[in-house]
Amino acid sequence: LNTAETPFDFVTASYLTRIGNQSAGTLAELLTGLEHCSDASIFHHTFQTLGTHHFLTEGFSNDFAQWVLASTNRNDLAEQLTALDIRDYMSIAALRSDLCRVVRDFCDAEPQFAAQSGLERFYFCESVEVTVPLGRSTRNLDEFREGLEHLSHASFYFHFISSRLRLQLQTNDFSLWLSGSLGLRTLADSVNQIDIYTNTLDSARTKMLRLIDRERRKA
Amino acid sequence: MSEVLTASRIPLENYAEVVGAGEIEELRALAKPLRGRSIEMINSTAVGGGVAEILNRLVPLAEELDLGIRWDVMKGAEEFFDVTKSFHNALHGEPYHAKPKDFEIFLSYNEQNRATLPLDAEFVVIHDPQPAALIDARKPSSNHWVWRCHIDLSHPNRAVWDFLEKFVTRYDGAMFSSPEFSRQLSIPQYLFYPAIDPLSEKNCPLDSEFIEQVLRRYQIDPQRPILTQISRFDRLKDPVGVIRAYRIVKRYFDCQLVLAGGSASDDPEGALVLKDALRAAEQDPDIKILELPAWAPLEVNALQRASTIVVQKSLREGFGLTVSEALWKKKPVVASAVGGIPSQIIHKHTGLLAHSVEGTAYQIRFLLSHPQIAAKLGENGHEHVKENFLITQKLKRYLALFLMLDRGL
Numbered sequence: 001l002n003t004a005e006t007p008f009d010f011v012t013a014s015y016l017t018r019i020g021n022q023s024a025g026t027l028a029e030l031l032t033g034l035e036h037c038s039d040a041s042i043f044h045h046t047f048q049t050l051g052t053h054h055f056l057t058e059g060f061s062n063d064f065a066q067w068v069l070a071s072t073n074r075n076d077l078a079e080q081l082t083a084l085d086i087r088d089y090m091s092i093a094a095l096r097s098d099l100c101r102v103v104r105d106f107c108d109a110e111p112q113f114a115a116q117s118g119l120e121r122f123y124f125c126e127s128v129e130v131t132v133p134l135g136r137s138t139r140n141l142d143e144f145r146e147g148l149e150h151l152s153h154a155s156f157y158f159h160f161i162s163s164r165l166r167l168q169l170q171t172n173d174f175s176l177w178l179s180g181s182l183g184l185r186t187l188a189d190s191v192n193q194i195d196i197y198t199n200t201l202d203s204a205r206t207k208m209l210r211l212i213d214r215e216r217r218k219a
Numbered sequence: 220m221s222e223v224l225t226a227s228r229i230p231l232e233n234y235a236e237v238v239g240a241g242e243i244e245e246l247r248a249l250a251k252p253l254r255g256r257s258i259e260m261i262n263s264t265a266v267g268g269g270v271a272e273i274l275n276r277l278v279p280l281a282e283e284l285d286l287g288i289r290w291d292v293m294k295g296a297e298e299f300f301d302v303t304k305s306f307h308n309a310l311h312g313e314p315y316h317a318k319p320k321d322f323e324i325f326l327s328y329n330e331q332n333r334a335t336l337p338l339d340a341e342f343v344v345i346h347d348p349q350p351a352a353l354i355d356a357r358k359p360s361s362n363h364w365v366w367r368c369h370i371d372l373s374h375p376n377r378a379v380w381d382f383l384e385k386f387v388t389r390y391d392g393a394m395f396s397s398p399e400f401s402r403q404l405s406i407p408q409y410l411f412y413p414a415i416d417p418l419s420e421k422n423c424p425l426d427s428e429f430i431e432q433v434l435r436r437y438q439i440d441p442q443r444p445i446l447t448q449i450s451r452f453d454r455l456k457d458p459v460g461v462i463r464a465y466r467i468v469k470r471y472f473d474c475q476l477v478l479a480g481g482s483a484s485d486d487p488e489g490a491l492v493l494k495d496a497l498r499a500a501e502q503d504p505d506i507k508i509l510e511l512p513a514w515a516p517l518e519v520n521a522l523q524r525a526s527t528i529v530v531q532k533s534l535r536e537g538f539g540l541t542v543s544e545a546l547w548k549k550k551p552v553v554a555s556a557v558g559g560i561p562s563q564i565i566h567k568h569t570g571l572l573a574h575s576v577e578g579t580a581y582q583i584r585f586l587l588s589h590p591q592i593a594a595k596l597g598e599n600g601h602e603h604v605k606e607n608f609l610i611t612q613k614l615k616r617y618l619a620l621f622l623m624l625d626r627g628l
Contacts, residue, residue: 012245014619017410019398055602056568070566119574120556123398125410128628130619132248152241153606154615200602 004181007137008173010147013129013158015048020124027072028114030064031103033124039092040126046086046095047165048127051157054201061085061197064099064122071118077106085197086161087170131158141182141219145212148174153201160204161196174208187215221291221336223265228279229418237417238611246611249618250284257287258621259340263303263349265292269413269540270346270369276416276610281617291336293350299328303349306383309376310348311535317378325382329353342621351386363624366390367411371400371537371558391624396538397559409620412562413538414613415547415604420516422547425524433521437477437507444474444587447526449519449544451480452489452510455535457555458496460576462506464532467580469505472587479509479522524548528586528593532579533557543608546570546600551593553582563608569600 022037024030034042045063053060060066065081068074080102089095107114134155138144148156159173171179171192179188190211194204235243260278262270274290281288295303302321309315329352338356343364345353357364366387372380372395380402387393388404394411395401401408415422434441446465450456458478465476478496493510500506511518523529529545529552536558543563545552552570554560564570571582586593606612 012248014245014249014615014622016616016619016623019395019401019408019410021403023398052606053565053568053603055599055606056565060565060568066565066568070572120561121399125398128409128619128623130249130622130626130628132252132622134244134248150241150244152239152245154245155241 002140002182002184004139004177006177006181007139008144008147008177008181010134010136010138010151010155011131011158012134012152012155013131013162014154015051016128016130017044018126018128020126022124024122024124025117026115027068027074027077027103027107027118030067030122031100031107031114033122034064034096034100034103037124038126039096040128041124042092042096042099043165044125044127046084047162050086050161050196051153051201054153054157054199057198057200057203064103067118067120067122071120071122072113072116074106074110074113077103080106087164087196089165090170092165129158129162141184141212141216144178145209145216148205148212149209151205156201156205160201184215187211221294221332223274223278223290223292225275225279225290229276229416231280231283233418234611238605238609242611246284246615246618249615249622250281250286253618253621253625254285255287256342256621256625257340258289258342258344259337260288260290260344260346261293261336261350261353262290262346263293263295263300269537273414273610273613274346276419277614277617280610280614284614284618287340289337289340293328293332293336293353295328295332295349298324299349306348306379307370309379310370310372310383312371312374312376315376315379317376317382322382326352329355342624344617345390348383351383354386354389357389363621364390365392365394365620365624367394368400369396369413369537371397371535372402373399375402392620394620397562399558411616412559412608412613413540413543414608414610415540415543416610417547421520422544423520425517425521429517430521430525433518434525437509439475439477439507439525441525444472444527445477445525446474446528446530446583447477447479447522448530448532449479449523449541450531450533452492452496454488454492455533456480457532457534458492458508459499460534460579461530461532462496462499463576464530464579464583465506467577468583468587471584474527474587475505475507477507477509477522477526479507479511479519481511481514519544520548523550526550528553528583530579530583531555531560532573532576533560536560539563540608542570543604546597547604547608549594549597549601551586551596552600553579553586555579563603564600565603568596569603570596 024033061082065078069078163173175188175192178184278290333356346367392407394409529550531554538559556572566572573579
């Protein structure tokens with residue numbers, strides 16, 4: 001097994017939700033909120049919500065889509081918002097731009113729904129990330145597997161999902177290390193292809209462990 | 220002595236079976252930089268009420284992580300608690316004409332407590348309005364003070380809130396149970412969900428024999444669908460509305476309704492609501508209205524576990540932890556979209572929300588007709604609680620808060 005010069009240091013993260021001063025009661029207000037809320041708020045309602053709601057693998061994608069569906073009953077708009085995949089974005093600005101475009105297009109096409117009050121209000125929030133090292137360092141695939149198997153959800157989420165944005169790349173901490181430090185490019189790609197929308201954090205981890213086991217058998 | 224010594228202790232390791240060893244390791248990692256640091260929690264009662272219940276569980280767990288935590292209860296005479304009870308109701312939006320004397324009483328008891336409480340911990344957490352004015356004891360830039368508000372401040376009495384706000388804005392941050400409960404404040408506000416303890420008597424796994432015994436005691440038929448609402452007899456919990464919804468469902472399904480709550484004997488308003496519910500029940504043998512002694516946690520647990528569907532048809536609600544209790548037991552829940560309930564019920568994912576008697580009845584009928592969907596909602600609900608509303612998650616949130624304050628994030 002290859003030994004990496006740079007170890008993989010497992011980190012855990014805890015998230016506090018900061019309540020913003022913006023809220024929306026209609027689709028028009030949602031659009032205004034999307035245009036003006038902080039980047040941390042867009043992150044919270046798209047990336048972060050995948051971590052806190054990872055167990056929902058059917059029809060749940062982000063908080064905006066869920067609010068549109070449950071509170072305004074606009075299934076068509078909700079579907080379009082659900083279809084936005086955070087893996088396609090390398091910046092919050094790009095993601096915000098698409099969220100705004102989808103809502104704006106809908107409001108322009110269906111102005112009678114834009115001002116209709118939803119059943120509940122949408123509250124814009126932000127995530128505050130607090131990280132702490134787990135004190136576990138790995139240099140080869142066996143050690144990495146061992147560490148991965150015992151990670152908490154928050155730690156797994158931090159390395160696998162929220163890292164995409166931090167790295168400004170279309171990858172994640174695990175794939176980056178597997179490819180860059182162990183030279184296992186194919187394994188890294190397979191890990192990166194695990195669907196984070198249709199898997200729970202647990203099932204994504206199980207798939208990852210299976211891919212690693214296959215790689216170990218090859219070695 | 221103002222310090223509360225918690226009696227019951229459940230070792231942190233016992234929670235590993237429920238939440239996984241990784242989560243416990245994570246708690247230890249987060250606590251490591253805070254080891255030995257001093258924390259003081261202050262509220263107004265050691266027993267009764269949700270805050271005391273949570274602190275009774277949280278403080279021993281924090282001690283196990285080697286945090287220097289203590290829990291103090293402020294002292295006050297009847298006149299103080301009369302005023303704070305009025306403030307509490309007024310902050311919930313009830314009409315109230317505050318007199319200058321009320322504010323004087325409030326300030327006077329806060330001042331007395333400032334003289335006796337330590338208030339020198341690195342992290343001071345003040346719970347609810349009663350001790351809010353203790354912030355006057357804070358020395359400039361010496362330690363971190365945060366205010367945890369457990370009540371709904373969305374429509375407060377203006378005079379009471381204006382008075383309190385002057386104190387609240389001097390804290391480093393405020394924590395609310397739902398974004399809907401918060402105010403526009405100049406200090407950061409954080410979302411802090413209340414929590415249930417999966418190992419407490421109200422939520423621990425039960426033998427099926429015990430559950431059957433409880434059903435027999437109350438003459439509930441386990442072979443027919445059981446709809447249950449657990450709540451005190453309070454107009455805001457709308458027990459009569461639940462009975463009306465049940466009557467609609469009953470046209471289509473041979474079901475039973477259980478309304479169970481604490482005894483209404485020492486609560487005049489509760490006794491009236493109970494009477495209304497009994498009248499609305501019209502001696503229907505399939506409606507069981509149960510006054511449980513001091514909430515009998517094991518019986519509540521058994522009734523929830525025996526239920527086909529759990530209902531929470533509140534007109535207004537705080538957080539509504541009975542919803543989390545039911546979800547933890549993998550029960551499909553139909554609940555009103557009020558207060559903290561939408562945080563727990565993600566519509567069509569972890570339960571169904573309703574906005575009327577008819578809507579509640581419709582959602583119940585839908586779930587009785589689609590047991591597989593009901594089971595899926597229950598499974599998702601359990602995971603939602605595990606991820607967000609367990610005492611271990613609450614502890615983690617506090618650790619993150621202290622680390623964040625310490626690092627000046």
